[in-house]
Amino acid sequence: MSEKKTTRQAEIVFAAMKAIETSGGEMRISDIYETLAQSFPLSDYEKEQTKSGVIRWKAYLNFYSIEVSKVGYLIKKSGIWHLTEEGAKALAAGAGGFFADFHGKYSEIQKAHEVSVIEENAEQPDDLDMLQGQASKGIREYIIKKNPYEFQDLAAALLRAMGYYTPFIAPKGKDGGVDIIAYQDPLGTTSPQLKVQVKHYPTTAIPVDVVRSLGGVLFKDGEVGLLITSGTFTSESKKEARNYHRRLRLIDIDEFVELWIKFYDKMSEEDKTLLPIIPVYFLKS
Structure with missing residues (x-):
């Protein structure tokens, strides 16, 4: 046939x-x-x-x-x-x-x-997926115009909306491989404890050596590495992260935008101003 x-x-x-x-x-x-x-x-x-x-x-x-x-x-x-x-x-x-x-x-x-x-x-x-794609494109372009420290602030705001505390956000200058430290409780006594590295490289795929570098600062049980980029990751980077199982997580620009939209309502009014968005509603068939 x-x-x-x-x-x-x-x-x-x-x-x-x-x-x-x-x-x-x-x-x-x-x-x-x-x-x-x-x-x-x-x-x-x-x-x-x-x-x-x-x-x-x-x-x-x-x-x-x-x-x-x-x-x-x-x-x-x-x-x-x-x-x-x-x-x-x-x-x-x-x-x-x-x-x-x-x-x-x-x-x-x-x-x-x-x-x-x-x-x-x-x-x-009127295709919903295309409208969502166009909206996401506008958000991505807004993020791209931010400087590295502003993108770092966006990452910290997202973590807070997801229920994490961010007692440490690296100031300008060398960060020692960690840009943000985040805990699930104010004292940092419960797992996981996140060590976050933020890379504002919108036109560059993050290479595998950056992933390995973050993995190298995960010393204790309960520590999880989180690598957030305004761009993408190479295939080697994704494979390397999978080798760490649940101890190392990658978030690219597409997932960052999805999470920002998902948790936007849980943000403080101050954090919302960093990247303000509005919902648009359609009749569900």
Whole structure:
């Protein structure tokens, strides 16, 4: 049986789902972007920005991932995409067959709810994922304009919103490898105790030696290293962090923005002014 005719949208979605499958069934969206950017042949047109301000091939992926999710082949949670068992089985049909499968099932779901079928156009401005992507882009650009110490203050504010105390925030000058020390209680008597390094390198992927350097200052039981960047991490850095298991955690710019949005309501009014945002609400279908 020959595979159904493929489109570029089908190939991009299929490549992303296969990448998730290869990674054990789950993958952070930023890692999916990185993997496809490095291994999937993208045209100059696909790499351009759409009218909505997002990269075209990413818009294709985000747009059709809504359909993949609605038919039960994909679960999105906190920036991580999880391929379901049914989704993994559907991949056996190849790019064209997989696309026709979920797209057809989603069309039936829409008809059942008397909603018109989505056109194959990833530039529609009312697509929620694209609007969220555009909003995140604006927040990232705001962060990029900050200086390193202002970004360090943002990181400390986020930790406080997450319930940590930050008794130490490094002043200007050498920090000895640690920019922030954070505890779960005012006296620092409970675990984990976070040793945080903050790197404001928006255009640079953090190399593995920085991860190893942070790991080298984790001396005691209950100490956890946290490396926060306004950019990304190299593949070697991510692998090195995984070797530390739960003792070393990486947060890139995408996850930082997600966490800022998630915990914004828990911030003090003073901390909110460091990066002010407002919620936008849509009717849930």
